[in-house]
Amino acid sequence: MTHLPLYQQLLDSCAALLLLLSFAMLSQRRVVALVNLYAVQGAVLAATTLLLAWRTGQDHLYVSAALTLALKVMLLPWLLHRLIRRLQVHRDTEPLLNVSGTMLVGLVIVVFAFSLAQPITRLASTATRSAIGIALAVVLLAFLMMITRRKAVSQVMGFLSMENGVLFGAMSASYGMPMIVELGMALDVLVAVLVLGVFFFQIRERFDSLDLHHLESLKEHQ
Amino acid sequence: MNAIDWITQVLEVVVAVAAAPAFLGWLNQCRAWLQNRRAPSLWLPYRNLHKLFHKEALIAESASPLFRIAPYVVFGTMVVAAGIIPSMSTRLPLVGSADAIALVGLFAAARMFMTLAAMDVGTAFGTLGARREMMVGFLAEPALLMVIFVASQISSSTALPVITDHLASGHLGLSPGLAFSAVAFILVLLAENARIPVDNPATHLELTMIHEAMLLEYSARHLALMEWAAQLKLFNYVCIGFALFLPWGVARAHIGPIGLAVAIPALAMKLAVAGAALALIETVSAKMRVMRIPEFLATAFLFAVLGLLVHVLLKA
DSSP states (O other): OOOOOHHHHHHHHHHHHHHHHHHHHHHOOBHHHHHHHHHHHHHHHHHHHHHHHHHHOOHHHHHHHHHHIIIIIIIHHHHHHHHHHHHTOOBOOOOSSOHHHHHHHHHHHHHHHHHHHHHHHHHOOSTTGGGHHHHHHHHHHHHHHHHHOOBHHHHHHHHHHHHHHHHHHHHHHHSSOOHHHHHHHHHHHHHHHHHHHHHHHHHHHHHSSOBGGGGGOSSSOO | OOHHHHHHHHHHHHHHHHHHHHHHHHHHHHHHHHTTOOOOOTTHHHHHHHHHHTSOOOOOTTOOHHHHHHHHHHHHHHHHHHHHSOSSBSOOGGGGGOOHHHHHHHHHHHHHHHHHHHHHSOOHHHHHHHHHHHHHHHHHHHHHHHHHHHHHHHHTOOOHHHHHHHHHHSOOOOOHHHHHHHHHHHHHHHHHTTOTTTOOTTOOSOTTOSHHHHTTTOOHHHHHHHHHHHHHHHHHHHHHHHHHHOOTTOBOTTTTHHHHHHHHHHHHHHHHHHHHHHHHHHHHSOOOOGGGHHHHHHHHHHHHHHHHHHHHHHHO
């Protein structure tokens, strides 16, 4: 039995937890619970960043952790909760694939992501290199969530979760991105949520529903 | 192979057979306390079995010999299973004959005889129960196998005592793979033993029942054996859980006979805690619709496979 140091075990557990949370979001139908899961995912990500910052002594990771905490655990969930309250969407409609089917597809995706990350893992030299596969899986699972959902809010949640995966991937492959890119990304996400919030109201006003299925036809009356 | 090992082996089987009804009684007691009811006696399952053994056995006219022998086969399978699960000691003479995969096969054999017997008489309820049992079974079995594979990946063996020995000795630390498979195992345990989110063990003659529906045609000693076998199955599952995830206190190879003196109180303590925990799970969750069960078991399978994948990935 290899004896991993404690911080390594903690990092691995956090990575596994992120993957689990991705699956939980994939199976969750209630939009409010989805936002809460997103906040938890953000919190785990912040904890991982903090752990890594303390371990490697890279100061910019502290800023990154603080940014994650402020934006993804507090500000964005608060904004999204307010949006959901005002839009009165509580439950996504039945997705394109049933829950067990989505889960099995998700498992295949995880296997794919893990095998895809294997060569990258061999090249990287960071302490968290084995978690690259998990980061890739989180990104692809978020993709899957965006594909299988119909309501606009759930698709945005998928988008946000994907951004979490990207950030985690950057962290495990190279201890985070340059500060300027990270700040840009945080701003991007914030603006995206604000703009999409406006979009939601427009879509609902136009179609009386947040089902994006309506946007697929060119004419209003078929 | 010395005398102590054989005594341990016999003791383990005897304790499993004797304590299984008490464990169910303890679980029911905890559940009653949690639900603010007056708890039934701990010995109620024994009195029940005693009562059933002294009644006259009635068998449907259309029943074939299979119906008669099924209770003995099911009970016998569970006793054999109790013999190969290292609940007290990892030095058991019999375990060389069967590993964890064979153990899953034993449970499958018991399930097959039970469902065939339920369909044998040809009543609607029996057939319904048998079909549902098979639906639960075919989804729960792969999940259980995956759970065992995670543990055998860690200890590079599929023999339960070796796994237990390895897990009890190693400074394993936090293992996300093992944690995931523990969750999967709890879900499988609930489904396989007809506990609350999947089946309600306290109801008779309801359209939602699974396990009880299969036993409706049995009476007297046959019913007693079937019920005892079900209690033994629950006991066995809990002991598999201890062997895989809570191996502390089990007498290991180098400890010798003194270890046994520690192992028995440790087992009793673990059983008491596990019974209370199961009662808590059953109290806080509501029975699912039958059509939701595949989803529940798909989640168990997902946890188990994730555990395996994460373990393989993070070990590299």
